[in-house]
Amino acid sequence: MAPLVSVIIPVYNAENFLRETLESMIGQTYQNIEILCVDDGSTDSSPAILEEYKKKDGRIRVFRKENGGGGAARNYGLDRAAGEYLYFFDSDDVANKNLLEKAVSRALETNADLVAFNGYTFMENDLNKKTYKSGFNKNILKDVNSVFSYRDYPNSILSIVNVVPWNKIIRRDIVKKHNIRYDEISSSDDLTFSVLCAAVAERIAVVDNALMNYRLGHSGTITSTYANKLFNVKHALESTERQINALPYADQICISLYNLILDNYCFIFTNYTFDFDTQQVKAFYEFLHTRFSDAQLGSLKRGCIRNEYTFALYESIKKHTYEEMRRIRAHDITVSLTSYPARIDYVHHVIENIAAQTLKPKRVLLWLSKQQFKNRNEDLPQSLIDCVSRGEVEIKWCNDDLRSHKKYFYTMQEYPNDIVITVDDDLIYPNTMISSLYQSYIAFPDCISGMRVHVVGLDKKKKKILDYAKWIKQFDRDILIPSKQLFATTGAGCLFPPGILDERAFNKQKLLELCPLADDIWVNLMALANGVGTVCAVRNFYLHYCAPQEDSLFWVNVNQHKNEEQYEAVRAWLERDLGTGYFYDAVSEQNDAFDLNDPLALIDYAEFLRLSKMSSDKKLNRAYAEKSELNAKLQKTYEEKAQRGKEINKLKAENLALSKKTAQFERKMRKIEKTFFFRVYRFLKRVFTR
Structure with missing residues (x-):
């Protein structure tokens, strides 16, 4: 058969x-x-x-x-x-x-x-x-x-x-x-x-x-070497394209073919062009730059390309020459965060999470205030010291306590040529966080890229920016589309290209006076003052806490309306130089990414999302808080268990040593019992004890 x-x-x-x-x-x-x-x-x-x-x-x-x-x-x-x-x-x-x-x-x-x-x-x-x-x-x-x-x-x-x-x-x-x-x-x-x-x-x-x-x-x-992979894909795609175009129904599946070509070229560009200075990579990039601009692929629209990142990267490769892209990719990545005594016992979770990212940063910096940790390293938990020993983080000490602003303030000044990614000390991130932000940066090197963004609400009739409470929160309907109407939350994972903020952002006196509790409001307005837009890098990103939230700035800013107060204070200060209405004009620029022709629709949508999410957010945050408390108790239990384990091991070692000494003594006694002198001793003992 x-x-x-x-x-x-x-x-x-x-x-x-x-x-x-x-x-x-x-x-x-x-x-x-x-x-x-x-x-x-x-x-x-x-x-x-x-x-x-x-x-x-x-x-x-x-x-x-x-x-x-x-x-x-x-x-x-x-x-x-x-x-x-x-x-x-x-x-x-x-x-x-x-x-x-x-x-x-x-x-x-x-x-x-x-x-x-x-x-x-x-x-x-x-x-x-x-x-x-x-x-x-x-x-x-x-x-x-x-x-x-x-x-x-x-x-x-x-x-x-x-x-x-x-x-x-x-x-x-x-x-x-x-x-x-x-x-x-x-x-x-x-x-x-x-x-x-x-x-x-x-x-x-x-x-x-x-x-x-x-x-x-x-x-x-x-x-195959990485260089060979580049041109093997080129060979394979050209062979595929030639044979697909020979099919009698080729025109019916041409959009599918374009998606296949762009997906594969962009995948190879992202994953196999590590050393951008080699001649092979230069030749491959220049081929892509030309190919993406030719008569067949050069005029593709967003709706034709299924993968949003593919389209964004396709547009960036079309736009940037090899030398421009080489400069874009030449910068190191620094991840920067801060913490304080109430959270310091939990920060190792975040650092270990960053160490497990698929794309590794050049360095991870943890900024701590000397005012809060008087004894420096002696005040730090062993879990954090272990992270330092493993090379997962470098601790940097600063004289002032700028609260959450420490996460970007010093790093951007000390490493002005680096890409800076800010994270919080109480969140666990997907292991692709750095990779996602970096891909967004390659596509939009002149924008802030955020894992989590809000849409700034507008009242177009009154030409004013709505209160923070009425913004569309965690908007991800359209990703990888730059807009000045987007507001990145810095703690959720936020990438800042080198030099994106000017000297105004590092005015310590004004920062503490106008916006001491909301670093994201400060940096977003500073970026807008420079004409910088923001990009949502991913869809379906959710906050996962690893530390208690009782004293979180989130609750202070939201529940006490501090976000509105600080936003208004910074806006008013900047508009003294920029002109009244600058930020409304910047945020309300025409943007095809969002259907904002009807301002009431935006306000209604924002209100709908705010109300529909309020209940679930409260439950979710309550669950996270309870989980954080359980994690804290569990961490304490683990520490106690570890201490008990050390004590048990010490007692076991002492017991083993005593057992060995006892065995040695018993062996000596058995030898003594066989001697003539011991028999005489035993005889005399019986005689004199009668």
């Missing part, structure tokens, strides 16, 4: 993992398969292992060829496959036992040309620690139970099934009919193959389960 599925496995120097991979495949619950192992010129024991398993299982066929990379090895297996469906598997991955059973069942049930499924990723030798990896984009796909093709999703079909070899089975006939091949390059060899299969498949289905485990940290058949 002919096999229904041909499993094609390229093999290159995989001796450490190959047996596990083959066992997972020959142990499949669905048995009507052939396994084509293509050895790509291995120099280790992989060929011997393949021969061993070939003898063990008659479904295994082994081929050897000169080293040519993963794409060439997959093509070699493809040309020799006999199954109705193809499945490409890597020589270091591990399949669930029911992978093929579920995929084949779905294919037969729906008569699908392509069936996509999910998986897990895991680090090299630890299959127990897995991360879920989607094999298809459920944000696009309306119904995971549907069967679809380019006709159903013409603007996004090329982005639904992820571009990897392991996440799909494909009908061999459509591959042969359209002569679809893997690119024979050292990386990105699967891009063209995967995209074309999705483009030509008449019936696509998915299995919404994780069916395999993809190993990270092992190169397998593919080895």
